[in-house]
Amino acid sequence: MDLDRLVADARAGVPRAVGRLISLVEDGSPRRRELAATLAPYTGHARVVGLTGSPGVGKSTTTSALVTALRADGRRVGVLAVDPSSPFSGGALLGDRVRMGEHATDPGVFIRSMATRGHLGGLAAATPQALRVLDAAGCDVVLVETVGVGQSEVEVVALADTTVVLLAPGMGDGVQAAKAGILEVADVFVVNKADRDGADATVRELQHAMSLQRRETGPSWRPPVVRTVAASGQGIDDLVAALDAHHAWTAEHGRLAEGPRRRARAEIEAIALAELRGRIRALAGAGSPDRLAERVVAGELDPFAAADELVASVRG
């Protein structure tokens, strides 16, 4: 595989080249390292917008409506639909692809489902790398949509420059949001399906919860609550305006580097931990995880002592 050629094609916007490069990082190819170096000069332009929320709030529909609005504005858009390594999420992703079908022939849109099965920190490592591919391919905005819920997705959302948390009326999400601390991660709230009963109550709950938050010292961004009916496109222009307002605020306050730094930090930590996990799994003989596990089951060793042995072994 000619990496320079693929990167050149990706920069020219050839979808197949973009797809092959993302597959390469997703599969954990040994050439990821070379790719990172090759892409480096062409990155740093794209803004990353994360969208998350419970199943059923309308993340895919909102993502699709956002793509339409951003394209109408002449911006190049990438979409990464993140699958938390689940054997069950195939269905949802097929659904996404169907709903995204209207953008399939638009050369200004790249859509990709990410599935990194089984390897630790897989998403945390692969997502920033896939974002660099889309960045180098000329995307102005990359939407990272997390399907479902889970630890992995929360980590992925933390990689965004702007994080959008979606809620829908009648799901008890407002209260849960307040309890679970998602107020702190959201830069923009969307109350989707805002034509349904209970939308006002959801907005009120959110605003109340925000009013109780402790203020940061110094200037702080106050997350707006945008009402949308993504299925009809209603409110999507307001959402685009809110995203742009957050970006402008970030720039004004000298914080544009924070997102890239968070992504870099998550990526290097994930790569390092994957490497350490590989070393643990490669341990052989009496110090191997299998043999230590047998001794734990036999009652000869407690699990913490066994873990100490693993740590000592990888530390050499």
Next chain:
Amino acid sequence: MDLDRLVADARAGVPRAVGRLISLVEDGSPRRRELAATLAPYTGHARVVGLTGSPGVGKSTTTSALVTALRADGRRVGVLAVDPSSPFSGGALLGDRVRMGEHATDPGVFIRSMATRGHLGGLAAATPQALRVLDAAGCDVVLVETVGVGQSEVEVVALADTTVVLLAPGMGDGVQAAKAGILEVADVFVVNKADRDGADATVRELQHAMSLQRRETGPSWRPPVVRTVAASGQGIDDLVAALDAHHAWTAEHGRLAEGPRRRARAEIEAIALAELRGRIRALAGAGSPDRLAERVVAGELDPFAAADELVASVRG
């Protein structure tokens, strides 16, 4: 906190003591190590049954119906509802608790939602520890129900002695199951909501997919497909029989130790990786993750070289 007293109370079946001990492992208490040693003599009896499947297939209803059936049979039952560290899953868990309400006053049932927020391998480490608490408390069977889907849950399901994969008609799950390789992890399939249209098709798809599987060399267990309508209790006795048949087969083939070994292995690896992650995050100065991330953003270092530095630092 008097750990010996709490363990004695837990062994006597005092729910509050069981709950406090599980909180202790869930919170990553430094006394987990002492607890593991204290519990060790009293464990090794409980069978662990994992239940998983897409949202909407009826996992909680099935779990609740199983509890009823196992209790009617005189068995003590534990339930761990596993929450993959999500800020959004609170709602679903509240739902579980409501549905489990009918068992709330039964002293032979312990029900617990597990939520381990943010720490790597949290579930993989804490779940086996919570299982030991329930084991020592005299549970004959512990049902581990994973809410939603995600990498963490798949890891948790791999901890079970018997893994139940639930499907429901009309969700396209049969095909997805075949594609995603869940045939290999399931010991028992449940087609729930079997009174709905499409149940026969789902059963046929599953059986077809299984017929295409490569046979293991040596004796292999052939996962039965059980039809249930968990909401009315229909088929639940068949499910209990299938679980017992799998247990009996495992015993006959000398494989009873495999589940405990898998749990021990996952646990010690998770504890070791959490320790290594802690060491990475504690690195200070020029070799700290934050400083390395800044150099990556500045283009002075590629992320793989930065990760190498982290690995070298923790290896001392």
